[in-house]
């Protein structure tokens with residue numbers, strides 16, 4: 001590949017793409033004292049712009065271009081129908097502050113989505129406001145705090161987090177001014193019950209639990225774990241990143257989880273967008289409903305014929321607003337479409353096939369790669385990217401080599417408790433041929449690791465660009481195409 | 492449904508695993524709660540699902556066809572056709588965070604260009620790859636300022652003329668912390684320089700909006716200077732569309748700039764997904780929240796390329812000591828803004844901004860000319876202004892709606908004693924014809 005120019009390097013003074021009409025109104029003088037002297041932005045024609053972004057897109061790997069078994073991220077197919085429904089003008093063009101009588105369609109959709117998500121997980125109510133999983137965590141931990149403080153239990157200042165947990169869990173707790181205490185995992189990859197009990201005193205605010213956990217395994221003592229925390233007066237927060245294993249399989253509320261975030265961008269097929277937007281609705285059990293961030297959608301009245309009127313309502317003890325307006329509405333339309341297309345039976349099949357795919361891969365790989373905990377896995381599993389007889393090979397090398405076969409690497413070096421971790425999540429939307437191809441590639445790479453390790457060290461060989469100099473990036477810190485002063489000077 | 496398994500596939504796979512049935516894979520789930528019945532709608536085919544959604548959308552349609560003068564943090568702007576055409580490329584929207592630079596240069600370079608546009612517009616030195624929205628970016632900005640003071644300065648002074656949702660979000664974020672959010676009791680109509688009296692040694696930052704919630708444009712030079720003298724930071728929340736014609740925040744010596752990027756090619760979509768912008772000066776780059784893309788070279792051929800950088804700030808490395816808990820951001824929305832700014836370019840952005848300004852000023856002068864309506868905004872403004880009506884704003888809006896017009900925002904919902912006030916937003920999508928219709932409707936309903 002030749003080096004890609006930036007759009008600024010393609011810019012040429014006076015060149016234009018989109019034009020706007022001249023004002024039709026009588027003109028008002030511009031506020032001279034506030035006008036900017038110069039603005040540095042690209043100047044290109046429309047074809048150049050379209051070609052630029054098209055060429056850039058072709059440097060990406062996406063679910064649409066190839067297998068993407070990125071663990072914990074649920075890179076399933078993003079149905080095209082979702083993109084159509086979310087762009088229906090009634091949804092796409094409505095303003096968030098429009099009078100409720102002009103947006104009954106939006107409100108009804110939100111009302112039903114709240115209900116469906118609550119039903120799927122066994123909760124009493126769901127807020128759709130949080131913008132992503134981590135934002136849902138922040139919401140949930142704030143609810144824990146407010147609930148306990150309202151009861152006068154202000155000494156409860158610590159949150160327990162298993163050592164296998166995602167980084168957002170401790171970061172979230174810290175943002176809530178809670179002390180973070182790590183709980184170790186036992187030999188089977190479960191939360192160590194003794195370690196848990198030892199921390200369950202009257203300073204306990206709660207536990208952040210991921211089930212299935214980040215090893216892809218179902219927490220064997222999940223009800224016991226929740227009970228221990230409840231008995232000590234704490235609440236259990238569920239990180240719902242792994243809900244793709246549980247649809248129609250079990251309701252997290254029935255494990256004893258009090259609060260849980262969903263990731264619409266994982267489980268409910270909304271696209272990952274090259275980093276986002278996500279959407280992280282939060283469900284709660286009955287006694288926490290009043291604490292949810294506002295607004296929620298409720299039926300506030302019915303006319304004589306029983307037609308409901310939907311409106312936005314703020315709960316009584318709400319922790320407050322988590323963002324402007326009502327949440328990532330466009331993602332809600334997509335998730336709602338997805339739930340409609342599946343129904344109860346279809347959603348259960350989603351989880352069943354996700355788990356079947358993961359177990360199939362794990363079985364095919366287990367004689368070649370070390371599996372740290374040999375149990376039936378749920379929707380994902382972790383392998384170790386290392387062999388004693390290939391000491392120079394790391395998970396990183398294996399990942400990079402996978403790219404040469406058109407496969408996106410699994411999540412690497414997470415969870416932290418597995419050495420050289422490679423976390424594989426195939427999702428339910430991959431067919432058997434793709435899974436078999438993946439196995440074939442993984443076995444070939446294992447062979448290369450032992451026989452021709454230099455290939456792995458040099459990999460990837462066929463990608464648009466080779467391994468990058470990350471040290472230089474952090475040292476030079478070039479964060480912008482042209483610094484404004486330089487551009488102005490150049491003119 | 493999108494899982495491709497045939498019965499034969501399932502059998503083959505179960506046999507390979509050594510399981511007799513699918514149910515066997517779930518034996519670990521406690522039996523009494525395993526396989527619950529879900530009370531959900533029946534399975535819809537694609538066609539049925541589309542029809543169901545189509546039906547819901549028509550319940551909004553009359554609303555979206557009306558002339559609309561709502562703004563207050565979300566604005567109707569024309570989105571060039573190429574923006575969505577490019578956003579719909581699967582290579583962009585079906586990828587995730589570009590952890591693997593070798594196969595993510597498309598996303599990475601687009602974010603790098605996004606950062607460049609934000610830097611050029613705001614005059615800052617560094618931008619993150621996006622935040623959730625304007626309100627959460629403002630909360631992160633305050634959190635950054637708190638962190639930059641090493642958590643020694645324990646309060647923020649928030650302009651009373653900041654968007655009320657932003658203030659509420661900041662409040663929510665800081666309730667758990669030993670940190671004060673001030674400025675609430677000040678008069679939202681006063682000059683921002685009155686904030687200077689509240690600044691002291693304990694102030695981590697002062698937060699102002701530009702243009703402010705009411706659309707007014709103020710000079711923040713004195714405020715910035717006073718903040719810096721007390722060792723605190725100036726945080727500016729911007730409408731980036733206004734920066735197409737207005738001075739960059741750097742000219743007031745802002746330290747952190749955040750804002751809502753929705754005006755740049757992102758549809759209203761009933762409030763989201765939008766685009767949180769967050770930028771700062773070079774000396775604070777290590778306190779910035781969220782992902783950052785940096786330029787570098789590949790190790791083999793020394794070809795220029797891009798990677799996520801400074802990740803030691805982030806939750807996946809630093810865990811409870813991270814600068815923020817953010818993980819997924821608004822990548823695709825940042826891409827939308829990047830494409831938008833490329834399509835309109837240097838000249839186009841100024842044109843749109845000036846169209847908003849001209850249309851809004853025309854609307855304001857026409858409404859001010861009506862008997863009994865008073866233009867309350869007596870300051871330079873961009874594309875929003877406040878009017879005092881002869882009747883409660885709610886009544887005016889109801890009457891406008893009956894005439895097929897969506898009126899302004901009722902600011903009495905957020906500010907005491909302003910029950911008769913309406914705030915109108917006017918953009919390039921409110922042509923003269925709509926404005927004239929609004930003015931004659933107001934005349935009739937008053």
Ligand SMILES: Cc1ncc(COP(=O)(O)O)c(C=O)c1O
Nearest residue numbers: 072132133134166241278818819
């Ligand atoms: C286990 C787990 N928890 C939390 C998160 C954070 O979710 P988000 O990226 O939507 O904020 C992730 C996401 O990657 C995750 O895998």
